[in-house]
Amino acid sequence: MDTSWINLPTGHPEYVDGRMQFIAFAKQGLFEGKIRCPCKNCKVDKWFPVNDVERHILFKGFYKSYRNWIFHGKGDMVQRMLGSDGGSTSEGSLGNQTGFVGRDNMGGLLRSAFSVNVPPNFPTFEAREDGEWTEEPVLYDTDVEYDYSTIEEDATYKKLLQASEEKLYEGCINFSKLSFLLHLFHLKCIHHWSIESFNMLLKLILDAFTQILDFPSSYYYSKKMIKDLGRGYEKIDACPNDCMLYWGEFLEKDKCHVCGKSRWKTTKGKRGDDVSDQGMNTCKKGVPAKVMRYFPLIPRLKRIYMSSETAEDMRWHDTERLGEGDKKILRHPSDALAWKAFDENHRDFALDPRSVRLGLASDGFNPYRLMNTTYSTWPVVLIPYNLPPWLCMKPSSFILSTLIPGKASPGNDIDVYLQPLVHELKSLWGGVEAFDSFDGVKFNLRAALLWTINDFPGYAMLSAIENGPADHPYRRQGEKFCEKFGTNELGEAPSRPSGTDILSQQEKVEYVYGNSKAPPKKRSY
Template sequence: MNEELYEGSKYSKLSFCIRLFHLKCLGGWTGNSFTMLLEFLREMFPFAKIPQSCQDMKRLIKDLGLSSNTEDVNTDEGGAQLRKKPVKVLRYFPLIPRLQRLFMSSKTAESMTWHNDQRTDDGLLRHPADSLAWKSFDSKFPSFASDPRNVRLGLAADGFNPFKIMSTSYSTWPVVLVPYNLPPWICMKQSSFILSMIIPGEKGPGNDIDIYLQPLIEELKQLWSGVETYDVLRKENFNLRVALLWTINDFPAYANLSGWSTKGRYACPCCAAQTCSKWLYNGKKFSYMGHRRWLDENHKFRFQKTLFDGTEEYRGAPEQIVGSEILFMLKDINFSYGKMNQPPIT
């Protein structure tokens, strides 16, 4: 790590390779073009310790944990080949080494405890740590909250067309994690996002996203118990734990990630069975009414029939269902993942 690029250089061999490989990724250079650049640099600076090829550079920086895993949908549970071409190839980037790497640098290790050490706690909402959800989680799991280095994550997922052509039927789904321990001016920067996986098209995963999320769920379960991690700032090993607090998505993706359909008679995940919906026979779709239920009891809109649906509104806002009630409703339901006659992911 400390080997100089050449005598008197301010760059080490490793830092030079990382910087150059970063430019390769940002510029979209091919492996062959990158090898040609390295050959040219070695001719120009024969005294520098420059790798001979792109593969040599990859071998040099592989221990940084920047690799990915690929999983094919083309084998059965016993490993037998079902088809030559996989249905999809999931690219998954392991989470544990990337979180551990945040504590290998004194700068990022200090930022990971900013919410506890440097945040102004005056009752104003400036950071997710000021939110009721964060505080409620801490009160429910005091052992987790006792170490400020434990990580709170948000998960964001949505589909997009990588080819920028709206008529092309293709939907790639990235799944991104956001470490909320960081200061607010850092945690929402692109450089702080953790790309967890890429689910390729041509069609979006739909409800089958549960299948693709399996490797991430397994790591999150392991991280809830904790993994041994070295803190370079305190010069000690500690048990790093992680909790997923939030998901970020639009309404259609909300249905896939939460398991609650955002279509049909009970489309509102908050109102659930109390959703006020009406079937439009001519339009052949549901219309969602009852918005006046959230107004003050004496609000004039509640009593104006002609401006709305011809009725007066006397009901109060529906009570929001809590997680324990949802689990009780789902306890006897058997879930079948994937489509019929589709081989499982291995």
């Protein structure tokens, strides 16, 4: 049966005709007056009356990955294979098919997160060449059904799936253990609960509802339960003077190879401690003096393509273009000359619309909100510009990459902290294997950093830009930047060097990162 109409807009005449053909086909396999809904939101996971399904498909669109209609037409045979004693829930799902569902589609969330297109142990059927369905279920090879990267991910998926199907307590119809815990974490984040308040709430819940069994009793154990959803980060020790990271080849070092500062926090020593002498005090191993947080980029980009909805949105810049007469309208970064010039210079990268274009933004702030507390945390945030304009600049689309702590701005030493990100970006330029849930295929995921977004101090740190154009009005407005000491900048800007000149100049540079070196001389005006 022709399914090309699925790709058309919902208002297209061929889409409307195709929808009616599908409904007529699906009516052949009604079960208790309901069929599975293949709209974009339900994704063949929920059951509704035919009229509701028809309305969903019309207004929400058809789930584009569902082209072999194995769950429709001969649905009575599917039910015989599964058993039909489960009944239906108020949420439109048949309980005997996907286990406990409740108010949240946790099974769909986990399948998207782990790139699994069908529930485990779920029989799949296919038609013969004569159009008739086979009498026995065809259980496809697990490499086709599941697309795990490792055996560990397989075990993790099954463990989380078990938690998602386990009721919070006997008789609970709204929450599973996992879904309730995720709701609690969601409330903690949006209302800024402290860890102590979260622990107190868990204790109160467990004391008040004794029928809730085997539920995490603290934030620590709760976090261990949901960390496998893949939103973790890496702690990387750093030199207190910003000279180096204890990462890569320096992972096992105890002392900075630039300034000689110990990796460990200075404390008063006790007998039995594994310590190294540092004058009057000691440095106890195991307590790092400075720690940065790094959120790996590659897993997060892979996760974007593991959901069919976000995977489709990542193609927007290529599929949803305006007509020829609107080419001069800048409505998205893909309309910009910089994007087009990049595509022209790197055509192999631009051939696949799934290749990710990233922007990078960074700035410092004081997390304590106290003027008398000296602290400057620098987050580094990435923006995926493939998304449509109403999504790419939403906070929910931002990708937190790095958190750099410190009592002051890292200055030019920010390059030290960007090493893990640069390493991943180099890998992504060549490409890594990923799974596209929208097309249902593996592909080579590539990414490139196109832009940075900063104020002028941040611009100087990230791009080493110090001089502006000679006619820039800011040069003669020094008092507006500092009323007491502001001076005008009238120096000439250097000539613009070529790429070859820059490379030859950089070969001679021997910059030493860190704050342990002698302070630079003050600039004379």
